[in-house]
């Protein structure tokens with residue numbers, strides 16, 4: 001008898017788990033509460049425009065995400081892949097750091113030598129930080145805020161403002177004053193300090209639902225598995241014989257294992273009837289969250305972006321994306337503001353006006369604005385602070401597993417950590433069931 005397995009949540013973690021489980025020949029059912037697949041990385045339709053809930057960046061280091069994209073048949077062309085380039089155009093504060101087309105570590109060393117807008121003190125400070133981390137094998141003990149690490153290693157104000165602070169906020173979604181230096185060190189280890197392609201920037205040319213969740217759900221359906229959208233699960237009930245039923249499953253199936261692949265703040269109601277998980281609920285309640293704001297601005301014509309992604313500094317905006325250069329419609333721009341900050345104190349209209357001014361200062365006169373939409377994900381990711389306690393994928397309840405970007409890992413909350421956690425939970429189940437991944441299986 002093949003086991004019956006359920007996954008609750010159709011985000012990147014849930015689909016990574018479902019696809020990995022399905023490769024064993026076990027029967028998999030994935031439940032997603034929403035009509036749209038993708039969770040915190042999904043398409044949003046508004047006023048006839050299709051945009052993402054937030055512009056996402058992937059890195060060449062996202063090896064598990066890239067492996068699963070290939071596995072479910074996603075074409076490599078859906079990602080615009082470029083060497084790392086941190087470009088701040090505009091007269092006020094120009095700076096440009098581009099990785100060179102050379103093997104690591106020369107790609108960064110030569111890129112740094114050639115960098116414009118950074119002086120020798122800035123460049124030496126960057127080398128100092130990376131060498132210190134390398135010497136310490138990227139271990140920061142005791143863990144402390146990134147700001148403390150920057151101060152200890154004598155980082156210049158300009159390098160901190162143009163490179164470290166934006167990188168930290170983009171990767172950890174937590175300001176440097178509060179972000180974990182240990183997790184930041186892991187991010188640097190596996191991107192800037194790893195093989196040259198690890199620091200590549202991969203920008204999706206399709207929407208985030210279409211990038212992985214939709215192809216993964218087709219892949220599952222074609223192999224006889226079920227993906228059930230608009231089906232929220234209310235609670236998990238133990239059957240008393242080692243199995244589980246899901247309140248909300250119209251088929252009342254008995255499952256041998258259940259992967260909870262929701263955001264951490266959606267776990268508590270699901271496991272309320274499982275006393276062994278009371279400690280987990282407490283642990284998750286202690287997690288704090290940080291927002292991400294994306295302003296989508298549709299202009300009546302193209303804009304003079306020097307690259308698809310540019311840095312913004314000195315205002316509210318952090319990064320601006322030219323979606324026209326990424327397969328989107330002409331004139332569509334996304335401006336991202338990660339983590340909490342002064343932008344949360346002003347109205348959406350005031351933010352929109354401020355961002356238009358900031359873009360104009362960088363790009364020159366702008367075409368007429370046709371449409372604007374500000375999307376605020378209030379709990380975009382957990383706050384990645386020093387020593388934050390993240391649960392493991394295996395729980396004290398033998399058949400219940402966690403997957404999601406918040407599950408313990410070297411990484412902050414990212415698509416890659418979500419995918420890794422899904423794969424890990426699935427492999428834990430397969431091991432318990434004595435099953436192996438084998439891509440040839442099909443369920444009938």
Ligand SMILES: Cc1cc2nc3c(=O)[nH]c(=O)nc-3n(C[C@H](O)[C@H](O)[C@H](O)COP(=O)(O)OP(=O)(O)OC[C@H]3O[C@@H](n4cnc5c(N)ncnc54)[C@H](O)[C@@H]3O)c2cc1C
Nearest residue numbers: 009011012013033039040054056057233380404405414415
């Ligand atoms: C605006 C924004 C920008 C970001 N930018 C980046 C970036 O540039 N790079 C990067 O790597 N990461 C980025 N992230 C982080 C990344 O999106 C997340 O880490 C990742 O999507 C989390 O995936 P997940 O599967 O763990 O959780 P989720 O995406 O939250 O998926 C959970 C799913 O479970 C469903 N669900 C919840 N409760 C139930 C229930 N009871 N029954 C059934 N279904 C349920 C939800 O509807 C959801 O679809 C960003 C996040 C946001 C919000």
